[in-house]
Amino acid sequence: MKRYVTLFWVFIVNYFALSGQPQTACGTVVSAHTDPLTGTYSVVGQPFYRQVVADGYEYSYGVAQAQLETVLVNDETCENEPYTENGFDIPTSEMSVGSSNYEHYTKNAAPLGYDRLAKLVLVVWPTYASEATEMYYGLLPVIDGSEMKNGEDYHVVEGDNIINYHTIHGCDSVVTLHASLCPYTVKDADSNLYNTLILDNFCWTKSNMRTTHYFGDAHVAVPFSKVYHSYSSSLNVAELEEMFGRLYTWYSAVNIPEGSDANPPLDSDGFVRGICPAGWHLPAEPETEALFTHTADELQSSDFWLTGGGLNTTGFTLLPAGKYNSSTERFEGLLTDAYFWKISGSSFSEPIAFCTAYYCGVLMPVPDAYPLDAFSVRCVKNY
Numbered sequence: 359m360k361r362y363v364t365l366f367w368v369f370i371v372n373y374f375a376l377s378g379q380p381q382t383a384c385g386t387v388v389s390a391h392t393d394p395l396t397g398t399y400s401v402v403g404q405p406f407y408r409q410v411v412a413d414g415y416e417y418s419y420g421v422a423q424a425q426l427e428t429v430l431v432n433d434e435t436c437e438n439e440p441y442t443e444n445g446f447d448i449p450t451s452e453m454s455v456g457s458s459n460y461e462h463y464t465k466n467a468a469p470l471g472y473d474r475l476a477k478l479v480l481v482v483w484p485t486y487a488s489e490a491t492e493m494y495y496g497l498l499p500v501i502d503g504s505e506m507k508n509g510e511d512y513h514v515v516e517g518d519n520i521i522n523y524h525t526i527h528g529c530d531s532v533v534t535l536h537a538s539l540c541p542y543t544v545k546d547a548d549s550n551l552y553n554t555l556i557l558d559n560f561c562w563t564k565s566n567m568r569t570t571h572y573f574g575d576a577h578v579a580v581p582f583s584k585v586y587h588s589y590s591s592s593l594n595v596a597e598l599e600e601m602f603g604r605l606y607t608w609y610s611a612v613n614i615p616e617g618s619d620a621n622p623p624l625d626s627d628g629f630v631r632g633i634c635p636a637g638w639h640l641p642a643e644p645e646t647e648a649l650f651t652h653t654a655d656e657l658q659s660s661d662f663w664l665t666g667g668g669l670n671t672t673g674f675t676l677l678p679a680g681k682y683n684s685s686t687e688r689f690e691g692l693l694t695d696a697y698f699w700k701i702s703g704s705s706f707s708e709p710i711a712f713c714t715a716y717y718c719g720v721l722m723p724v725p726d727a728y729p730l731d732a733f734s735v736r737c738v739k740n741y
Contacts, residue, residue, distance in 0.1 A: 359594075361709060373500045380688040381596055386432070389502045397610045408605075411587065417585070421689065424473065426473050426474070426475060427467065427472045427473070427474045427475070428474075428475045428476075428477065429474060429475070429476045429477065429712065430477050430479070431444045431476060431477065431478045431479070432478075433478065433479075433480055433481075433611060434480065434481040434482070434483060434527065435453075435480065435481075435482055435531070436482070436483055436484075436485050436527070436529035437450070437453070437454075437455050437482050437483065437484050437485050438450055439483055440453075441453065441480060443735050444478065445462055445476055445607070446462050446476070446478055447463065448460060448462060448480075453480070453482050455482050455601070456481070456482060456486045457479065457480070457481045457482075458479075458480055458482070459477065459478065459480075460477075460478040460480060460702070461475060461476065461477055462475075462476040462478065463475050463476075463684050464476070474691055478568050483527040483529045484529065484530045494619070495532060510651045526554060536644060542554060544563065544635050544638065544737075544739075545635060545637050546567065546568070546569035546571075546573065546633075546634075546669070547569050547571040547572055547573040547574070547577065547633075547635070548568075548570055548571055550569060550678055552564060552565055552567075552737075553565065553735070554739075555672075555673045555674065557649070557672055557673070557674055558645075558648035558649070558651070559648075560644075560645045560648065560738050560739075560741070561738065561739035561741075562622070562641075562645075562674065562736055562737070562738055562739075563638075563736050563738075564673070564674070564675055565603060566603025566604070566679055566734040566736060567603055567604065567606075567633055567677065567734070567735040567736070567737060568585075568599050568600070568603040568604045568675060569583075569585075569604070569633055569710070570583055570604070572632075572633060573631065573634070573635050573636045574636075574672050578604065580610050580633060581607075581609070581610050581616050582606065582607045582610040582616060582732065583604040583606050583610060583633075583732075584604060584605050584682050584689075584732055585598055585599040585601060585602075585604055585605070586598055586605060586679060586682075586689045586692050587689060596650065601662075601677070602677055602678075602679035602680075602692070602734075603677075603679060603734055603735075604734075605679065605680075605681060605682045605689075605732035605733060605734060606699070606700060606732055606733065606734075606735055607684075607729060607730055607731065607732050608709040608727070608729035608730075608731075608733075609729060609730075610633070610700075610732075611632050611633055611640065611699045611733075611735050612632040612640065613631070613632045614700075617730075619707070620707070620708045622701075624652075624705065625637075625639065625740070625741045627639075627741075629642065629701075629740055630642075630701050632735070633735060633737075634735075634737035634738075635737065637739060637740050638738065638739050638740060639701075639735040639737065639738055639740060640699060640700065640701050640703040640735060640737065640738075641698070641700045641701065641736060641737075641738050642700065642738075643700075643701070645738045646700050646712060649721065650673075650712075650720075650721050652672055652674075652717055652721075653720060654668060654676070654714045654718055654719050654720055654721060655671075655719060656669060656670070656671045656672045656674075656680075657670070657672055657674040657676040657714075657721070658670060658676045658714070659675045659676060659677050662677060662678055662693060663678050663693060663694075663716050664678070664693050664694050664716040665716050665717075674682040676696055676714070677696060678692065678693045678694055678695060678696050678716065678733075679692065679696060679697075679734045680692040680693075680694070680695055680696075681695065681731055681732060681734075682731060682732035682733075683731060684728065684730035684731050684732070685728075691715075693716075694715055695713060695714070695715045695716070696713060696714055696715075696734065697711055697712075697713045697724065697733035697734060698711060698712055698713070698729075698733055698734050698735065698736060699711050699727075699733050699734075699735055703719070709727045709728070709729040710723070710724075710725070710727060711724035711727040711733055712724060
């Protein structure tokens with residue numbers, strides 16, 4: 359590496375023009391050099407005398423002999439990492455985000471044996487995940503990287519999705535996301551295909567369930583599932599089923615015998631699968647609580663409702679599939695009402711439902727839901 363050297367020689371010459379006497383000169387030297395690439399420089403010198411006789415005069419001159427080398431080092435690092443470069447050993451406990459100065463003195467440093475004082479200007483950059491500007495369809499939750507913290511788990515478990523968010527200084531935060539993947543479509547036990555949507559960080563089926571079997575190798579039939587049938591409708595049963603799905607009693611929805619007092623079986627994630635596909639479940643408290651924060655207008659489909667339909671700004675496409683009234687053995691509410699089963703947060707065996715109507719602007723709980731009535735079912739992906 360090229361160094362630029364400047365030598366300054368200062369002579370104080372005292373001579374006496376005495377006959378026959380040599381003249382004497384005292385010399386003092388100051389030596390300095392600077393490397394513009396690294397900022398390394400050394401200074402300081404000392405008088406070093408040597409007697410010389412020339413032209414009838416005797417004098418001394420100074421020779422540079424550096425005693426202390428001062429080294430300036432500018433460097434940067436990331437927080438939560440010890441600094442061990444350039445002869446320094448600084449633990450993370452002594453560093454904070456920002457710029458700090460450190461010194462390190464070495465006696466008889468190699469290669470020339472001079473004492474060395476290293477002066478370090480260290481910039482410590484924060485470690486963080488940069489904000490994600492992309493929208494990742496199918497990844498829950500939709501990520502705002504500015505809220506991430508290194509090493510924390512986010513949301514739900516289905517495989518580890520390792521994402522390295524690059525920062526401008528390279529102090530990257532590797533965030534392990536245990537995230538549920540929301541597929542574009544999902545099939546039920548009868549291979550009926552459902553579109554999905556992400557709403558409030560939950561993955562929902564976008565239409566009502568219409569399976570007649572439970573998911574599993576045995577392919578067990580659902581005891582009670584009915585298609586709304588109205589003689590006044592211009593649609594046949596198959597068209598009504600595809601459009602509005604099927605209606606299920608509470609027992610059939612959660613997969614227990616009709617009239618049973620048993621608790622619904624739970625899957626390996628602790629959810630009630632019921633009639634839902636494997637890895638999916640009937641909506642529980644967290645999902646329905648989030649759903650209740652939206653108005654009916656934001657959730658309702660834009661058509662099929664008696665008064666025309668809602669804005670459906672959420673994409674949930676809430677449909678007026680009505681219900682089956684077991685006491686009268688009649689279908690009620692097609693094009694005017696929507697009823698859905700849900701799972702209670704306090705008791706898996708308690709039949710709980712919510713509903714809305716064409717004239718109602720919100721979702722409402724169904725008081726004293728009767729388990730032999732038949733309502734619609736939407737499914738949520740496990741998390």
